Structures are given as C-alpha cells and as structure tokens.
Amino acid sequence: MSNITVCARFRPLSSRERRDYGDSICIQRIDDETFSLKDEKEGDFKFTFDRVFYETSEQVDVYTFLARPIVRDAMKGINGTIITYGQTGAGKTYSMEGVNILDCDEQKKGLLSRVIDGFFEDISSSGESIKYTIKLSMVEIYMGKVRYNQQNPPSKILRGLYFLLQGSGFENPSKDLFDLSKDNIQIKESKSEGILLYGVTKIPLLDPAEALQKLSHGLDNRAVGETQMNMGSSRSHSLYIFTIQQEMNKDIRGKYGKLILVDLAGSEKLEKTGAEGRAFEEAKTINKSLSALGNVVCALTCGPTGRGNHIPYRDSKLTRILQDALGGNSRTALLCCCSPSPSNAAETLSTLRFGARAKHIKASPNIESNEDKHAKVLIAPSPTEDDSRDRTL
Ligand code: ADP
Ligand code: MG
Numbered sequence: 001m002s003n004i005t006v007c008a009r010f011r012p013l014s015s016r017e018r019r020d021y022g023d024s025i026c027i028q029r030i031d032d033e034t035f036s037l038k039d040e041k042e043g044d045f046k047f048t049f050d051r052v053f054y055e056t057s058e059q060v061d062v063y064t065f066l067a068r069p070i071v072r073d074a075m076k077g078i079n080g081t082i083i084t085y086g087q088t089g090a091g092k093t094y095s096m097e098g099v100n101i102l103d104c105d106e107q108k109k110g111l112l113s114r115v116i117d118g119f120f121e122d123i124s125s126s127g128e129s130i131k132y133t134i135k136l137s138m139v140e141i142y143m144g145k146v147r148y149n150q151q152n153p154p155s156k157i158l159r160g161l162y163f164l165l166q167g168s169g170f171e172n173p174s175k176d177l178f179d180l181s182k183d184n185i186q187i188k189e190s191k192s193e194g195i196l197l198y199g200v201t202k203i204p205l206l207d208p209a210e211a212l213q214k215l216s217h218g219l220d221n222r223a224v225g226e227t228q229m230n231m232g233s234s235r236s237h238s239l240y241i242f243t244i245q246q247e248m249n250k251d252i253r254g255k256y257g258k259l260i261l262v263d264l265a266g267s268e269k270l271e272k273t274g275a276e277g278r279a280f281e282e283a284k285t286i287n288k289s290l291s292a293l294g295n296v297v298c299a300l301t302c303g304p305t306g307r308g309n310h311i312p313y314r315d316s317k318l319t320r321i322l323q324d325a326l327g328g329n330s331r332t333a334l335l336c337c338c339s340p341s342p343s344n345a346a347e348t349l350s351t352l353r354f355g356a357r358a359k360h361i362k363a364s365p366n367i368e369s370n371e372d373k374h375a376k377v378l379i380a381p382s383p384t385e386d387d388s389r390d391r392t393l
Pocket of ligand 1 (some may be wrong): 012091093234
C-alpha cells in the first residue's frame with residue numbers, strides 16, 4: 001500500500017492581483033514540504049505535503065518530482081494517474097500543457113509534453129529487446145447543463161439524451177477529442193478488465209514531435225467541443241489517457257500500463273462566482289462531479305460511514321474513470337494548484353484541505369495484474385476498430 005503523492009503549487013501573483021493587493025501573499029514558506037497560510041477569516045494554518053512548489057519553481061521541477069517516477073513505472077506496466085486540482089486561474093492548465101503545446105520554450109513546457117518525452121527516453125534506453133506501443137486518447141467531460149449552440153443545435157435525440165443525463169447527475173456529456181462524433185463515451189466495468197472507456201479513439205504515438213502534433217490536434221478539437229456546448233475549459237475536465245503496451249518477445253507476455261493525466265474543472269465555490277437564479281442552479285451542477293470526487297476522497301479516508309464501506313465511485317463519470325486511481329490499481333499524484341494572493345486565500349485553503357485529505361488515501365498499484373491478458377485495461381477496443389493486438393489487451 002502506498003499513499004497518493006500530494007504536492008501544492010503556487011503560481012506567481014497575477015498582474016490583476018498585484019494591481020489590487022500589491023505584493024502581499026497569504027503563504028509563508030517554511031521548507032520544501034511545509035508552509036503556513038493566513039486567511040483573514042479563518043486564521044493561520046500549517047500544511048505539509050510531499051513537496052511544495054513555490055512561485056519560483058520551474059515546470060521541470062514539477063515534472064521531475066511528481067511525474068517522472070510515475071512515467072517510469074507506467075513503462076513497467078504499473079498504472080499511473082496525475083491530477084491537477086484547484087480554482088480557475090490557479091495554474092492547472094499551465095502545469096499540464098504549458099503555454100502552448102507546440103510553441104513552448106523548453107523552460108515552459110508542461111507535464112504533457114514532458115511525459116511524452118519521458119516515454120520516448122525510456123524507449124530509447126530500453127534497447128531493442130522490448131517493443132513498446134504507446135497510444136493516446138483524449139476525452140473531455142463537460143459539467144452542468146448544456147446550452148446548445150442555436151446556430152448548430154444537436155439532434156433531437158441527443159438533446160433528449162442530455163436532458164435525461166443532466167437530471168441524473170451521473171452521466172455528464174463527454175467528448176472523444178479525436179472524434180467529436182463520439183460525444184457520450186460509455187464507461188463500463190468488468191471483473192477481469194477493470195474500468196473501460198468503450199470505443200474511445202486511440203492514436204498511436206510514433207515519436208515526440210509527431211505525438212505533440214496529435215495532442216495539439218486534440219486540443220484544437222476541445223475548443224470546437226466547448227463552443228458547441230457553450231462551455232469554457234474551466235467547466236470541463238480534460239483527460240489525457242496514455243496506454244503503453246510492452247511486448248518482450250514471442251515467449252514472454254508483455255505488460256500493459258496506462259497513465260491518465262487529468263486537468264480538472266475549476267474547484268471554486270459558488271459564492272465566489274456571484275451566480276444567481278439560473279446561473280446559480282447551473283453552477284451547482286458544475287460542481288457536482290467535483291463534489292462527487294470530494295465524497296469519494298472522504299469515503300476512502302474517513303473509514304466506514306453510515307453507508308458502510310461503500311465508496312460512491314458511481315456518483316459521477318469522473319469518479320468512475322478515476323476509480324483505479326483513487327484507492328485502486330494505480331500510482332497517483334495530485335497537484336493542488338493555488339494562487340498566493342490574500343484575495344484568494346479562502347479558495348486556496350479549500351484546495352489545500354482537499355489535498356490534505358487525499359494524502360491519506362491508500363492506493364495499491366499492482367504490476368502483477370497488468371501482466372497477462374486479464375490485465376486491468378482502461379480503454380476497450382472500439383467495436384469498429386480492426387486491430388487484433390488491441391483486442392487482446
Ligand atoms: P487554470 O487552468 O487553473 O484555470 P491556468 O493554468 O490557465 O489556470 O493559469 C492562469 C494564468 O496564470 C495563465 O495565464 C497562466 O499562464 C498563468 N500561470 C499559471 N501558473 C503559472 C506559473 N507557475 N508561472 C507562470 N504563470 C503561470
Ligand atoms: Mg485550465
């Protein structure tokens with residue numbers, strides 16, 4: 001059993017924060033793991049995490065500490081998950097994507113491009129004896145009520161489906177970013193294969209440069225998806241799912257690993273959004289899957305509750321997909337992204353409390369289960385896909 005790695009990252013003050021509040025910040029560094037936070041209303045708090053990245057930390061520091069060991073393990077067939085959490089504007093996407101996935105200087109490259117580099121570094125150092133196939137899927141899960149683009153509304157059937165889904169709070173609309181026609185990715189669970197994203201597109205990655213092109217294509221589609229649904233990225237979760245198939249040789253069955261990177265929707269509370277009436281109702285739904293995530297973390301860390309040992313993974317699509325990452329067969333890291341400004345201290349406190357709680361989750365990554373054809377698999381072969389190797393994963 002190993003704990004989830006939990007880190008906090010403080011971005012530099014934004015120009016707006018500087019303009020309104022000067023240079024003051026609400027946190028004080030104690031060391032690389034510990035800092036204190038001052039909130040005007042709630043008082044002083046001390047937090048200790050596995051590592052704290054302060055505003056002068058570089059992207060490479062975050063990658064090296066938090067992601068590199070998980071990439072290495074994924075290559076060995078151990079599942080991994082890396083999650084960015086925090087209020088809108090706190091640095092989740094900056095940490096994940098950098099500034100621009102294709103045109104980013106070395107220093108600003110985010111986790112995604114560094115993870116891809118890590119895969120190919122490991123492939124080139126592994127020699128000829130092991131053959132790897134790396135594939136990428138990109139899925140966006142949209143929160144809350146969907147407002148249709150009036151110029152280009154979806155079909156009546158789809159609108160009916162969304163209507164039903166919105167009420168249940170369980171099935172948030174989700175898009176396959178490599179095939180926008182797949183806009184309600186189904187999640188299935190099987191005893192032998194674990195959680196499956198059924199029929200999602202898997203793009204093979206051949207080298208780092210080409211991989212970034214593919215990633216960039218998916219990110220462009222995300223913008224299209226958001227416009228279709230009238231949603232901004234702060235109201236959706238982005239999931240980047242890498243699968244790593246390892247074939248040793250004809251006699252030895254290779255291992256299979258998956259690495260999921262998750263850029264979560266903004267975790268801000270309702271009061272802050274100033275939403276009223278219909279917008280307020282919508283904001284409540286937006287937070288549903290994040291509160292489902294909070295409930296799962298709570299159930300995993302608070303021990304038996306009134307509902308026995310029940311962990312409410314099924315309460316949202318996000319928590320179902322992350323079932324393995326949270327308390328299952330995965331090495332998991334959580335990056336709590338925060339603003340250092342006193343004006344955001346309450347949200348920062350809430351983000352850090354989430355991280356502190358997640359720290360107590362026990363996960364149990366298991367290489368054995370990824371060694372044979374009954375390995376846990378995240379992505380099911382598409383029914384139309386004609387790739388015999390995938391079918392045996
Ligand atoms: P989020 O995805 O959490 O909503 P973003 O990652 O988009 O937030 O960050 C908001 C803004 O802050 C962006 O302009 C981003 O470039 C900037 N930013 C975030 N983190 C950092 C950082 N560590 N260093 C420099 N700029 C950052
Ligand atoms: Mg973002």
